[in-house]
Amino acid sequence: MPYDLKEIAAISGMPGLYRLVKPTRAGVIIESLDAKAARSVASARNKVSLLQEISIYTQDYDQTVPLTEVFDRIHLKYGTELMVTPKSEDRDLSAFMGEIIPDYDRERVYMSDIKKLVQWYQAVSSTLEYQAPATDTEEAATAPAEEVEAPTAATTDEAPTKKSKVKKKADDTTADQE
Structure with a gap:
């Protein structure tokens, strides 16, 4: 995605574009995309249209x-x-x-x-800064690095999980009862 438009919105009744900063009980805190970068609150009555959805x-x-x-x-x-x-x-x-x-x-x-x-x-x-879309060669170069970071079977056997501990305790209690 070249421009990240997830937080950029057009708001009815307000000129220009705004970055959504943080939700509030009464609406959302917004910051204008102009040089001033002034912050204000858009009430819940205003229609907020995210650019990503247009x-x-x-x-x-x-x-x-x-x-x-x-x-x-x-x-x-x-x-x-x-x-x-x-x-x-x-x-x-x-x-x-x-x-x-x-x-x-x-x-x-x-x-x-x-x-x-x-x-x-x-x-x-x-x-906003333009982010060049990833090419196929860049994705192929990052794929082996992701595979190396994946956990192996040896590492998962060394550390018992909570579920296995609970099962052991349950087995021990049934052995004590017999």
């Missing part, structure tokens, strides 16, 4: 593209500097969206959604 509609009615994948595509193509802004002309924004997701559903994805996508990407890319 997707973009495609022409295939049953398929969507997760926002994390959309951000990854944007970063691979443009980096952190986009050629469009939320105030760009509609045809430029549509062309931008068509480059990122060629088969996006033009009837269900509104221009306001594309503007919001651009705004969110700019906020996320300026605040």
Whole structure:
């Protein structure tokens, strides 16, 4: 996952994006993703939408593209500097969206959604660090290290478990009764 969007949310009635810091009884403590990083409390009345759970509609009615994948595509193509802004002309924004997701559903994805996508990407890319996805060679290199750390049969036989101790005591009590 290129950007970690697990704790980043859009909150209804509040402009911008926020990092969820800690839940409270009345809502959640949030921190703005701008330069101020101001903390406040979002009440339970506000609708909190995690960016990780948002997707973009495609022409295939049953398929969507997760926002994390959309951000990854944007970063691979443009980096952190986009050629469009939320105030760009509609045809430029549509062309931008068509480059990122060629088969996006033009009837269900509104221009306001594309503007919001651009705004969110700019906020996320300026605040969070991009983490390159792991390649197959990196995963193969880490696999043997994980196997070495796994417990062997010899180590599990040396240390009796609580269950075996309890069974021994139960066997001893039955031997005493006979």
